[in-house]
Amino acid sequence: MIRPVPSRRHTIADDLRRQIATGHFKAGERLPSEAQLATRYEVSTPTLRSALALLQGEGLVEKIHGSGNFIRHPLRRITYVGGRAAPYAPTETGAPLRLTVRTANVQANGHLAALLHVPFGSPLTEFQCLSHQGKSPHGLARIYVPRDLVPKDLAEESPEALTARLAELRPPLAEVQERLSARLPTLEEATTLRIGTSLAILSITRVVTDTTGRAVEAALLVLPGDRSDALFTAHPSINEGTSKE
Known part of the structure; x- marks a missing residue:
């Protein structure tokens, strides 16, 4: 059985998710700029933003317009x-x-x-x-x-x-x-x-x-x-x- 190759946005999201889980990026901390992350992962800015959107949808990352992307504090239900x-x-x-x-x-x-x-x-x-x-x-x-x-x-x-x-x-x-x-x-x-x-x-x-x-x-x-x-x-x-x- 041939497994589908993960897309770049999913690969980036997985890596950032792992860094959040291991404490490399801590709650309340600002992520590097989207331009810096795009350069680091060697992808276009739209692809990088698509990866961040996955993490935003999971409630791990919060985008504050004009300030950047931040790691969310755990939110109570x-x-x-x-x-x-x-x-x-x-x-x-x-x-x-x-x-x-x-x-x-x-x-x-x-x-x-x-x-x-x-x-x-x-x-x-x-x-x-x-x-x-x-x-x-x-x-x-x-x-x-x-x-x-x-x-x-x-x-x-x-x-x-x-x-x-x-x-x-x-x-x-x-x-x-x-x-x-x-x-x-x-x-x-x-x-x-x-x-x-x-x-x-x-x-x-x-x-x-x-x-x-x-x-x-x-x-x-x-x-x-x-x-x-x-x-x-x-x-x-x-x-x-x-x-x-």
Whole structure:
């Protein structure tokens, strides 16, 4: 049986992976420049970048635009627990990740208008939530709420306080609907999270409805697959699956 000859990019990736595993390159250390590595391995820059993309996709290397390629510190895994009412649903054991929240007033585009069942151009408030482990981004969530449900005196608050303030202006929640898919990140998402465009992400779209039937929140979550799991638990009814006589 003839075995295929490894491509140059896989050979380079294997060598760099070995050097990372043996501690030659340590966590947080900057790799030599792409031009230096291309010269060292006697390949073109595109081939070298293709090899680095493999390591970025595995979560071993982090590319920071304008600074270079760095060896990642080991990233802890978090579990997204489905069905929770709070907008900040990714959870983990141990100390919580650091979370930054940026607020902006936006208008509903076609996708958001459809999710929230509001007219195109309706006023919304966007909460962009970025979690961090140390200096490394860990996960991204964009949460959209109809502007009349957002307190006018809203200030920079902790996620817990923000959740409580939002709950003051709406009826109790009745349903949390979530759609989960795996895909590759957009260039903007990859840049924000400092991941390679070849690393699969968990993309979660969540719509929360209150007891009046109104959609009061739409959340778009992006969780890199090298550090995230999703858990959904169902509770079948007592009569489910029983046959009728």
